[in-house]
Amino acid sequence: MNIERIASISTLENIRDKARASSPENGKSEEQEAVLLCAGGGCIASGAYAFKEALQSALNSQGLADKVTIIETGCLGPCAQGPVCVIGRDKTYYQGLQPTDAEELVSSHLKGNQIVERLTWKGEGEKPVPVLADIEFFKRQTKIVLRNCGRIVPTSLQDYIAHDGYAGLAKALTSMTPEQVIDEVRISGLRGRGGAGFPTHIKWTFTRNSEDPQKYILCNADEGDPGAYMDRSVLEGDPHSIVEGMALGAYAIGSSKGYVYVRAEYPLAIERLQIAIDAARQAGLLGKRILDTDFCFDVEIRMGSGAFVCGEETALINSIEGKRGEPRPRPPFPAVKGLWQKPSCLNNVETFANIPAIIHRGGAWYAGMGTEKSKGTKVFALAGAINVSGLVEVPIGAKLREIIYDIGGGIKGGGVFKAAQMGGPSGGCIPAAHLDVGLDYETLQSLGAIMGSGGMIVMDEHSCxxxxxxxxxxxxxxxxxxxxxxxxxxxxxxxxxxxxxxxxxxxxxxxxxxxxxxxxxxxxxxxxxxxxxxxxxxxxxxxxxxxxxxxxxxRKCRAHVCPALVQFNINDNCTGCTLCARRCPVQAISGEKKEKHVIDQSLCIKCGACLLACKFEAVDKQ
Amino acid sequence: MTMDTNERTSTELEQLATLNAMLARTSREEGGLIPALQTAQNLFGYVPHFALEHISTSLRIPMATVYGVVTFYHFFSMQPRGKYTIRICLGTACYVLGAQAVLDAFREQLDLEVGGTTPDQLFTLEAGRCFGACGLAPVIMVNDVIHQRVRPEAVAGLIQHYREAEQHEGELV
Amino acid sequence: MNIELNGKIYEVEPGQTILEAARSHGVYIPTLCYHAKTGGVGKCRVCVVEVEGMRGIVTACTVQVGEDMKIVTESPSLRKHRKMVVDLLLSAGHHDCLSCAQCGNCELQDVAYSLGLTHPSFPQPERKPEDLSSEFLVFDETKCIQCGRCIQGDNCTVINDTLGFAYRGADTKVSFDHDLPIGSSSCVQCGECVQLCPTGALTDKKARGLGRNWELEKVNTTCPYCGVGCQMTLHVDRKQNRIVRVTGREDAFNEGMLCVKGRYGYDFPSSPKRLTHPMIRKNGVLEQVSWEEALDYTATRIKEIVDRDGPDVFSAFGSGRITNENNYAIQKFTRAVIGTNNVDHCART
The missing domain is CATH 1.20.1440.230 (NADH-ubiquinone oxidoreductase 51kDa subunit, iron-sulphur binding domain)
Incomplete structure (x- = not known):
């Protein structure tokens, strides 16, 4: 559906009220039901589209096609459980959906109001927890950055407006000076979410104070830290929040042009962001005289080309300029001489996603969360040896234990927590002794880790x-x-x-x-x-x-990871089936049929093929 | 630069025309070099030498600079790639869950080093950086499709799957 | 404005970098990638200093001085870091000082010496063959420290756009066009890169093995080829009476730049084909004659021709290889004695 040019706040509010009435979250109307299917990158990889197809044909065959709409939303968070969906009206959450589950879901739940327990979340003691709001993983989160992910159709401008989208921009343009916008951000205490945690309002003030008719606002979406993908989720699940956040930033610093630098590994994010930009432009929320004010602003996407260093702000600037992504010495800082030697302000995706909410709801509201020095929330990407991996957003200062055990459901296979690696290649490991520290910028730094972009890889005793x-x-x-x-x-x-x-x-x-x-x-x-x-x-x-x-x-690796320090031996479980000997690529295993085999350690290359091949647990890794 | 049209296939000429159309809209001042190279990479599947020269001349950027950029970014390749580019994610989450063994299995079974292409031009093997699908680790990407929770034992089947798809396609033609 | 450098107050110019300010007062800060002409790029990280109030340590070549800035250029930790960085550079290549053409004139050697480094601490990489494909330049990749001075000079001073960095990380290398051998590239061999290279990576091919830097006498002169009058230094082996190499003078208007002729066309003074006495062709054969005979013959012939056909059949050509006074005399003679304005010069550019 096209939106006509929005020329005033009242038009925006009209659209909001109309869109709210038909918000997918509430079901289309009394008679209409909606299935909110996660179409985030993770769920797509797990087969969300195959399930969607099966669901649609089940709806067709069971005569519900005109009553139930399938709505593709952004990422809901628990990526490892995908594909997942939420039933609109009663907020039942289903996970691990296979095409074969579609018929049952339609006949039991949508037709018969019977919850399909085997597809629900399992709480303590494998007890089904069907309703989203009751699930520990969701219950303990505070979603600001991810406020719309999983709730709206990512590419729908109406949906975004229905959830107070562009309300912050409208407020700023009509009732706030740029200085007041910066001051609101100051009050919020927002710090850069890209890693270093530099106060956002100071960066904005520096750029505002640089005198030049041309300034740039840049969004760093070159999310390179392995293990972090919250920016991807925001771009895929709520791209308008970035457009609005950047527009607010541009208004604050006095810029009319912005660039989003997205890494090439995220084609879906680029696609959805482009749709959002085009829609905003069409609706007059980007372009000349936005909301009939003097403010003009437009955004362009630039794609990365596979260089992690381009996440560094000056390297990113060089890359937008079409050069090798090498960083520049600072000073001069980008706020003085940035893109094409013009004052430029660069923030990352998560930072920008916070801005509309801060302006709409006020800095004081935002500052009500977090710790004394670090306000608001932070998104973490949980992965590794953890039961529920995925994206979680918690107030800054939340304890590592809470994230890993209460939200993430503890260590996979009941293993023992060894360390959490935070901040990717720039960060460090937090050992078990510090499970009860609150996660904020300063504490993490004192432990040798960093907040970084929020990647959190959980490791158990199998990691060296x-x-x-x-x-x-x-x-x-x-x-x-x-x-x-x-x-x-x-x-x-x-x-x-x-x-x-x-x-x-x-x-x-x-x-x-x-x-x-x-x-x-x-x-x-x-x-x-x-x-x-x-x-x-x-x-x-x-x-x-x-x-x-x-x-x-x-010469010992206690996690049995380092190949040179590991020995493979065959124990008494061996039945002499000869499978390992046949699998061994270097013929290091010998033995008669039906007799215990032996590994010649001088020949063994520690590839582990025997361990994988053995069906009798007869190969030990020591 | 003069193009030797006799030596180019009609497809190549079409691709070149698309590149030219893109270059006509691009300017050096606005940082057009990288988008131009991305267009070439997408069109040809790699950045052939004649495209480098063409971009250098059209945008009036010295060859040394163009070459410096194309060799800096890992997404550009100056060698033709296989029909299927298999990228094994070596991001942290995938690594701690055994991505190295998956990569080793591909290396062994395709008899390729990272960056190499099979003689039949079917597969190119690459090690990738985090695809942002850490919840599904270890993951691999075959062209744009993500395969999740790949175990070394599954590698042979995956390769077979694409080989068969290719054979099937061949039969249809 | 004033700054405090190692506890002493100095007056410096606003806008200067710490490095420039320190150098102007004779305070030594080692550096490898800085050159007055190519500026501070902050690549080698050898010029690190401590500045009060600034986070961590900073590079002196990129940070401008500020009023009352307090700077420390020598401390145990700065020395430790410099030593490690230079050690890494030494280990990354094969800097064979015994045989290197640049020995005694090498900035890396000087810095390593001043830091007391005796040998590389890390295993050195495999050797690579030198690029000998061009007439006048030699490029030894293993001696390159990627300071980028050659590239900066090539792209920003002489604007040839031949050089650039290619690849990245530890594979980064200086590349001619798209990594071509120099001889096949668009390089015009002006030698600007050789002049700027702080190590023995880029050297003059013609000078190889003909004399160590300290054995050669430096003679400043003007390039004889054209009217620009570039200033240059001849590196002369007095014993052999031979010019071994030529460098441009960086303190002159040409800022060290020379063209391929000026830098490498220096064989003529000692050419065996050079005339060393007057000769007159008699019956089709050149014969050695005395100066008196040669001058008399020439004067007679000029007089005959001018008397017969008028002064405008005469024209005189001066030369860039003679002095200004000589050239003055030539035009004076032509105009005043012969009576024509037909005067020209090989350097009339």
């Missing part, structure tokens, strides 16, 4: 901390742009030493050299990538030094 550090250094080494020496050469050498440690070939002198290198790379690198690259090493050294020493002096 040296290997994790090596993994991250391999990443930064590969993603280093090569501009400055410590990052280009230093990360390479650090990775080499870590590889040596994992191979059991290092000495304690190597460990000293590693620490010296880490210190120089951290202190002397040009940009954030290099300055934070040693963090995974430093933090694992801080909390798990004994594992490093074990690798070096005892």
């Amino acid at each position: 901390m040296v290997d994790v550090a090596r993994f991250f250094l391999e990443f930064t080494q590969d993603e280093s742009c090569g501009k400055c020496v410590p990052c280009r050469e230093g990360t390479k050498r650090m990775q080499a030493i870590l590889t040596k440690i994992c191979a059991g070939e290092a000495s304690m002198e190597d460990l000293d050299l590693l620490e010296d290198l880490a210190s120089t790379v951290k202190s002397t690198s040009l940009c954030g990538l290099g300055q934070t690259a040693p963090n995974p090493v430093l933090s694992t050294l801080m909390h798990f030094r004994d594992e490093y020493v074990e690798h070096i002096t005892d």
Whole structure:
């Protein structure tokens, strides 16, 4: 449906009221029912569209096609349980949906009002918890950034307006000066969600104070930290919030042009954002004289091309300019000389997603959440050895234990929590001893981790901390742009030493050299990538030094991860089925049929093929 | 630059015309180089040398600069890729859940190193960075399709699936 | 304005970087990627200093001085970091000082020496063959520290647009066009990159093995080729009476730039084909004659021709390879003695 040009607040309010009446959240009307099907990237990968097709044909065959509408929403959060959906009126949540479940869902629930228990969330003691609001995973969250994800049709401007979309922009343009907008953001206490936590209002003030007729507002959607995907979810699930957030930022700093830099790995996000931008432009919410004020603003998408370093603000600026994504020395800061040497202000997706809510509901409301120094909420991407992986949004200061055990449902397979890796390649690991710390910028930094973009990889005893550090250094080494020496050469050498440690070939002198290198790379690198690259090493050294020493002096990897320090042996369970011997790529296993086999350790390449092949649990990894 | 039209297939000429149309709307001042290279990469499946020269001349950007940009970003390839690009996510979540073993299985079974293409031009193997599907780890992407929770044991089946799809397609033609 | 540098107050110009301010007062801050002509780019991270009130340590080449700024350029931790960074650079290549053409004139060598580095701490990479494909330049990738001075000079000073960085991370390299051998690239071999290179990565091919830097006498002169009059320095081996190499003078108007002829066309002074005495062709054969005979013959012939056909059949050509005074005399003679304005010069550009 096209929206005509919205020229005033009253038109906007009219559209809002009309759209609210038919909001998918409430069902279309008394007689109409809606199924809110998650069409986030995760659920699509899990087969959401195949389920949708089956559901539609079940609706058709059971005569409900004109009563029930399937609505594709953005990400609901519990990505590992997908595909998931919510039934509009009674808010029943279903998960793990297969095309074969469609007929039953229609006949039982939609026709007969009978909940299909096997597809619901399972609470304590495998007890079904059908209603969304009762589920621990959702109940404990406070959604501001993700306020519309899973509730609205991402590409629908009406839906967004129905949920107070563009109300903040209308308020700002008609009743606030740019300074007042910045002041509201100051009161909210919002800090940059890209990682460093720099107060947003200070960045905006700097850019506002730079005198130049042309300024740019930039949105960093180059979400590169492995393990973090909240920006992707916002772009896919609520793209208008970014358009509105950027417009508010542009008004505040005095800019008329914005760029969103999205990584190429997110085609769906780019597609939906483009639809949102086009719709906003058509409705006059972007372009000349927005809402009949003097404010003019437009946005353009620029696609990344596969370089992690472009998440760094000055590298991102170079990339938009069509250059190699190498960072620039600061000062001059982008607020003074940024894109095309013009004052520029860059914030990330999550930061911008907060802005409309802050302006609409007031900074004081926002500041009511969080800790003294860190206000509001933060989205975390839970993944790894955890029962419910997915996106969760909690007030800043929430305890790690609450996120992992209460929301995330604890460690997979009842295992023991070892550490949470936070902040990706720039961050560090928080060990079990600190499960009860509140997650805010300062606390995390004191523990050697960072808030970062909010990736939280949960690890149990099957993760080797040296290997994790090596993994991250391999990443930064590969993603280093090569501009400055410590990052280009230093990360390479650090990775080499870590590889040596994992191979059991290092000495304690190597460990000293590693620490010296880490210190120089951290202190002397040009940009954030290099300055934070040693963090995974430093933090694992801080909390798990004994594992490093074990690798070096005892040639032991307690997690049985480092191949060179692992031995495969065949135990007495062996039935002599010969399968392992046949699977072994180097013929290291010998033995007569129906007799216990043996692995020749001098030939074994520790590929683990025997362990995978064995059906009798006769292969031990030690 | 003069194009040797005799040596190009009609498809290539069409692709080149599309690229030209794009280049005509692009300017160097507005940072047009990367969008131009992205267009070429999408059109040809890689950035052939003649496209590099063409972009360099049209946008009046020195070849050294164009080459510097094309080699900086991992999304650009100057070699033809296989019909299916298999990207194994080596993001943290996937890594801790065993993505390395999945990559090793592909390497072994396709007899390829990362970045390589099979002689039949069917598969290109790449290691990717987080696709933002961490809840489904380990994941791989075959062209634009995400496969979730891939185990090393499943690799042979996946390869077979695409080989068969290809054979089937061949039979239809 | 005033700044405090290692506890002493200095007066400096606003707008100067810390590095420029320190250098102007003779305070040494080591650096590898900075060159007065190419500016501070903050790549090598060797010029790190501590500035009171600024987070962490900063590069002196990129930060401008501020009123009453308190700067420390030497401390145990700065030295430690510098040493590690230079160690990483030494380890990343093969800087064979024994045989390197740049030995004694190498900024990396100087910095390593001043920091007391004796050998690289990390295993060195495989050697790569030198690029010998061009007439005048040699590029040894393993001695390149990616400071980017050559690229900056090529793109921003002489504007040839031949050089650029290619690839990324540890694979980053200086590339000629699309990573072509120099000889096949668009390089015009002006040698600006050689002049700017702080190590032995880019060197002059013709000078290889012909003399160490400290053995050669430096003679400043003007380029003889054209009217621009670039200032240059000849590096002369007195014993052999031979010019070994030529560099541009960076303190002159040409800022060190020379063209391929000026920088590499220096063989003529010692060419065996050069005339060393007057000769007259007699019966079709050139014969050595005395100066008196040669001058008399020339004067007689000029007089004959001008008397017969008028002064305008005469014209004189000066030369860039003789002095201004000589050229003055030539035109004076032509105008005043012969009576024609037919005067020209090879450097009439």
